[in-house]
Amino acid sequence: MKTEDIRIALLRIEGTNCEDESLNALKSMGARPEHVHLNELIRKKRNLEDYQMLFIPGGFSAGDYIRAGIIFAARIKATIKNDLLKFIEDEKIVLGVCNGFQVLTELGILPGIENLWEEHPGAVLAPNISNKFECRWIYLKKERSVCPFNETLPDKVFSMPIAHAEGRFMLPENREKYLLEKMIDNGQIAFRYVDREGNFEGYPWNPNGSLYNIAGLCNMTGNVIGMMPHPERAFFDFQNLEFWRGNSETPGRYIFEGILKHISRKF
């Protein structure tokens, strides 16, 4: 499939607010992203099966009341669950960034360590350990993973922005060690928070206190991906904090590039 034929649904409800940057980034790469409201899928005005990728961008869906992402997740589960399950089973790409990651986690799709879709959430993105809204650029290092951008991301330390109050990845305490080991064995961890030199350190390098410094991950099959950092905000040169210091790398581009290449090969 050619890049220009790849259709991407940028799913939104009230409170989604990163859909324009995400659309611009993907459009500039030649793909066909479109804003799609959840109600359009519910009322069958648009069909999920027409797309190769579902992208849930960042924001504060439904005010992030109760818990970040849970209302969006509960509405998806109550309405288009079967369509989404088929979409995932067809190995199409589902990407959740920030609030989107919280939605996929609350849905029980991520981390997807033992099943494609858990009845109850198998993890949580809990309030940051600092009890603050953390909004800044952080450092990351990729892991060996089955995520589609594993090849396109650089091996060295790279930087992307975060902006969240609830990003602390946690697994159930009584099964934490077992599940984490399984995630590592499955190659589900995309990248981890590090310091400038690439060491795995605590706060503030790990901005939310995530288990094992996890910043991004995917399910067992690598087609459902969630990340707290915002690739759409580290995409164009003018967004790049270090561009004026001579660093022309925009890691967000590598993430979308890896995903689009994967879709082109697969479909």
Added chain:
Amino acid sequence: MVKVKIYIEYKEGVEDPEALTVKKSLSLLGFEGINSVKISKVYEMEIEGNKNSARKKAVEICEKLLANPVIHRYEVNVD
């Protein structure tokens, strides 16, 4: 109509950054002897039906929306 109170709180052992911030603030304000702070969320609802059906519905609400079993426990009180 049945009045239902739902309490959502962190499970034992799960660190609550908000509660720790409150504890620290209390100490900074000069309150001594505050050994721990625990924060719960309370939802009050009026649910149609009898006590049993209201309780059943409230439990379902907790599991589908209000609590994430990884970090939360819940309690349902029916008047």
